[in-house]
Amino acid sequence: MPPEPEQPERYDFEYKRNGTVNLFACFQPLAGWRHIEVTERRTKADFAKQMKNLVDVCYRDADVIRLVVDNLNIHTPSALYEVFPPEEARRIIQKLEFHYTPKHASW
Template identity: 50%
Template sequence: MVEVTTTKTKVDWAHFIKKISDEMFPQADRITLVMDNFKTHTPGALYEAFEPEEAKRIWERFDFVFTPKHGIWLNMAEIELHVLNRQCLNRHISTLEEIKKEVALWQAHRNNKNSTINWQFTNKDARIKLKRLYPSINNANPELKTLNSMLI
């Protein structure tokens, strides 16, 4: 889902979340939404935009899954935005309305084609590439070292 706005405020995000909740998936009991850790993506944003009861109602419809802060290249949404930039926004577009129209057409085309991302990053690759993010085992504790070798 893509929405083009002139700003990226908390209130903009809150209204987009409400749109997802009430217009796109009104029948869903729960909505799982994977997103980045952008500063506007907080429950407080809903409380800035709506009355407390409404903010709580919207927030509780979602299961939010936040992507790693330092792993933008792991984020499939970011990969899809990169595709959007390459396929749709890689030229001069004069007005905001034209951008909105082009993005909507691009998104409809991708959805109609059932476009997917060919995800090739494995757990093994992650352990190598992200080694610094995994906890290290203290060599002074042989029990932990043995446990770690059993888990690998």
């Protein structure tokens, strides 16, 4: 429909979904540090690989890495045991300290 005189032209917008991705965001606000990784899925294997990267690459000299995560089913230490051999999973988990947001909390 053409615009009325003296009115700007208007366009209708229809959103077309072209797929989805997962965004892993790790950050240390007081240090101004962040690590972002986009993955095609959000699986326990993807989470376990991110935790290994935090321990072995990002914070390899840290004694403990404190994580604040929500209650998503993949955010568990058991995810590492499903992906890595028990010794490797245990090594990674020993450096991680999980803190979960309240179950009905909103980000």
